[in-house]
Amino acid sequence: MGSMALEERFPNLHVSRHPLVAHKLSLLRDKRTDPKQFRELVRELSWLIGYEAMADLTTQPRPIETPLEAMEGERVEPKVGLVPVLRAGLGMVEAVLELMPSAEVWHIGLYRDERTLKPVEYYNKLPDAATVQVCLILDPMLATGGSSAATVDILKAWGAARIKQVSLIAAPEGIATLSGTHPDADIHVAAVDRELNERGYIVPGLGDAGDRQFGTFAGPESEPGHAQDETAEVVRRLQRNLQTP
Numbered sequence: 383m384g385s386m387a388l389e390e391r392f393p394n395l396h397v398s399r400h401p402l403v404a405h406k407l408s409l410l411r412d413k414r415t416d417p418k419q420f421r422e423l424v425r426e427l428s429w430l431i432g433y434e435a436m437a438d439l440t441t442q443p444r445p446i447e448t449p450l451e452a453m454e455g456e457r458v459e460p461k462v463g464l465v466p467v468l469r470a471g472l473g474m475v476e477a478v479l480e481l482m483p484s485a486e487v488w489h490i491g492l493y494r495d496e497r498t499l500k501p502v503e504y505y506n507k508l509p510d511a512a513t514v515q516v517c518l519i520l521d522p523m524l525a526t527g528g529s530s531a532a533t534v535d536i537l538k539a540w541g542a543a544r545i546k547q548v549s550l551i552a553a554p555e556g557i558a559t560l561s562g563t564h565p566d567a568d569i570h571v572a573a574v575d576r577e578l579n580e581r582g583y584i585v586p587g588l589g590d591a592g593d594r595q596f597g598t599f600a601g602p603e604s605e606p607g608h609a610q611d612e613t614a615e616v617v618r619r620l621q622r623n624l625q626t627p
């Protein structure tokens with residue numbers, strides 16, 4: 383299913399159409415791109431997708447004076463929180479903070495169990511009550527959607543009023559999972575790829591976003607493509623869900 387058809391089916395999905403995004407994303411995907419250039423591209427793409435994700439923030443009037451006369455300016459109304467999902471989301475924070483310097487940053491630590499593909503939470507220092515109205519979840523990859531749906535669960539329980547997932551690449555299976563569990567959460571991405579492989583990696587994708595940013599590729603055994611029966615069954619179930627609207 384192409385990204386236009388997915389956008390029709392999931393009205394919360396927003397796929398960038400910007401040529402600069404397409405150009406930079408192709409460099410990011412290229413396996414010859416080294417960690418330094420990869421980090422720079424993650425940063426540049428996060429700026430562009432973050433900018434698009436904040437296009438509907440409301441503003442309040444703010445009286446200002448230019449050197450020539452008084453006028454009614456604007457200020458962004460809601461308090462914004464950035465929620466990078468460790469590790470890979472870390473590389474997106476600085477760029478989005480440049481756009482919204484007053485944003486609060488709340489880290490969530492999750493990793494995917496390699497066999498079950500389920501997210502495992504290992505870090506969460508959110509205070510008892512929400513301190514922001516709009517949360518931007520920063521995570522380059524939306525694969526099965528498990529990590530993202532778990533983060534939205536956490537943020538809703540915290541009291542966040544509006545939640546937006548800001549990612550670079552999404553799989554159709556992950557979009558269906560997140561939209562099914564949280565249809566009110568917006569999803570902003572640079573691209574939607576074809577599908578998940580048997581190991582739960584996005585294809586064509588870019589590989590492992592955390593490893594490619596931080597230079598931690600651990601050898602062929604951790605390479606996307608080594609399927610296990612249990613993992614492949616999880617992926618098949620997600621693909622069946624996607625076929626049933």
Ligand code: PRP
Pocket residue numbers: 467468469470471492493494495499501521522523524525526527528529530556582590591592593
């Ligand atoms: C990656 C990625 C997401 C998650 C996406 O993290 O950054 O958090 O996988 O997969 P999902 O949609 O199937 O849940 P990973 O678990 O590899 O951890 P890392 O960032 O520490 O490498």
Ligand code: URA
Pocket residue numbers: 470523525582583584585587588589590591592
């Ligand atoms: N996490 C990644 O880093 N890449 C994928 O393709 C899927 C999950």
